[in-house]
Amino acid sequence: SQKIEQNSEALNIQEGKTATLTCNYTNYSPAYLQWYRQDPGRGPVFLLLIRENEKEKRKERLKVTFDTTLKQSLFHITASQPADSATYLCALLTHTGKLIFGQGTTLQVKP
Amino acid sequence: EPEVTQTPSHQVTQMGQEVILRCVPISNHLYFYWYRQILGQKVEFLVSFYNNEISEKSEIFDDQFSVERPDGSNFTLKIRSTKLEDSAMYFCASSASSTSSNIQYFGAGTRLSVL
Numbered sequence: 001s002q003k004i005e006q007n008s009e010a011l012n013i014q015e016g017k018t019a020t021l022t023c024n025y026t027n028y029s030p031a032y033l034q035w036y037r038q039d040p041g042r043g044p045v046f047l048l049l050i051r052e053n054e055k056e057k058r059k060e061r062l063k064v065t066f067d068t069t070l071k072q073s074l075f076h077i078t079a080s081q082p083a084d085s086a087t088y089l090c091a092l093l094t095h096t097g098k099l100i101f102g103q104g105t106t107l108q109v110k111p
Numbered sequence: 112e113p114e115v116t117q118t119p120s121h122q123v124t125q126m127g128q129e130v131i132l133r134c135v136p137i138s139n140h141l142y143f144y145w146y147r148q149i150l151g152q153k154v155e156f157l158v159s160f161y162n163n164e165i166s167e168k169s170e171i172f173d174d175q176f177s178v179e180r181p182d183g184s185n186f187t188l189k190i191r192s193t194k195l196e197d198s199a200m201y202f203c204a205s206s207a208s209s210t211s212s213n214i215q216y217f218g219a220g221t222r223l224s225v226l
Contacts, residue, residue, distance in 0.1 A: 032213070043115075043202045043217030044154060089154065093213055096167050097142060097206075101154040 002028040004092055006102040013080055014110055021075040021105045023090035028100075032093040033066055033073050037086045038104065044089055048075075080109045113137045117203050117218035124193055125226055132188045132221045134203030143186045144204040144215060145178065147171070154202065160186065193225045 004025045013019050023033070031052050036044035050057045050066040050073065057064045063076040077084050087106045091099040116135045124130050136143050145157040159166040160178055175191045186205075190197055200222050204215040 034214075036217075038154075041200075041220075041222075043204075043220050046214050046216065049214065096159070097213055098144070098156045098159055098167060099146075099154075099215060100156065103153045 002026070002092060002094070002100050004090060004100055004102045006088075006090060006105045008105045009103070010106045010108070012108045012110065015081060017080055019077040019080050019084070019107055019109070021088050021090075021107070023073045023075065023102055025071050025073075025092055028092060028094070029068065030092040030094070033064075034091045034093060034099065035062075035064055035073075035075050036089040036091060036101075038089055039086050044091075044101075047088075049093075077107075080107075082109050082111050085109050113216075115203055115205055115216050115218035117201075117221050119221060120219065121222045121224070123224045123226065126195055127192050130190050130193055130223065132190075132201050132203075132223070134186045134188075134218055135184050136186055136203065136205030137207075137216055138184070140205035140207050140216075142166075142206045142208070142213075143178075143180070144206075145188045146202045146204065146217075147199040148202065148220075149199045157188075157201075190223075193223075195225050198223055198225045 034049045035047045038044045048064045050064045061078045065074045087104040089104045091101045118133045143160040148154045158168045158172045177189045200220040202220045203218045206215045
């Protein structure tokens with residue numbers, strides 16, 4: 001079955017630094033990979049989507065890369081702020097339309 | 112901005128009781144989903160729904176679960192006889208498309224506590 005792993009449960013960084021989160025997947029070749037933000041007690045909020053034929057996607061301070069050879073996506077937040085503190089989820093979009101989520105990485109940005 | 116709304120935000124029930132979790136998807140969306148998240152665990156897919164029928168369901172979605180779109184706006188998840196292990200956050204999501212970009216918009220969730 002498809003597996004998706006985010007290799008850090010928690011990441012602590014200083015304000016202003018770049019946060020880099022990693023997502024690896026196996027047993028699947030997704031056409032799309034998505035990143036969501038989840039705050040405590042809330043539902044996931046869509047951030048970015050990247051297609052298999054795209055190497056990189058940017059949105060403001062966010063950047064996502066997608067390496068289909070390594071089966072890996074990296075998610076970067078540049079110039080991080082305390083307000084960026086949250087859990088970040090990567091998700092495979094399957095051909096049937098369901099999302100398979102990783103377990104998330106909780107980012108803490110310290111002032 | 113349109114959003115997915117879920118009610119109630121918290122539901123407490125006794126084991127063996129039936130519960131109905133309600134969702135109002137974004138109005139022009141055609142694809143509807145339920146996911147759940149047990150405390151400290153991953154968000155897990157339960158079921159997808161399109162054109163008034165289930166498109167796909169997970170192994171978790173057994174005979175005690177059902178979904179319905181009773182009118183043009185609501186989408187419900189019913190658990191017939193709740194078990195302790197059904198305690199979780201349940202998220203409803205909707206999207207305009209099942210393929211292509213398929214951005215799913217999630218509600219804030221219903222916390223189900225089974226005692």
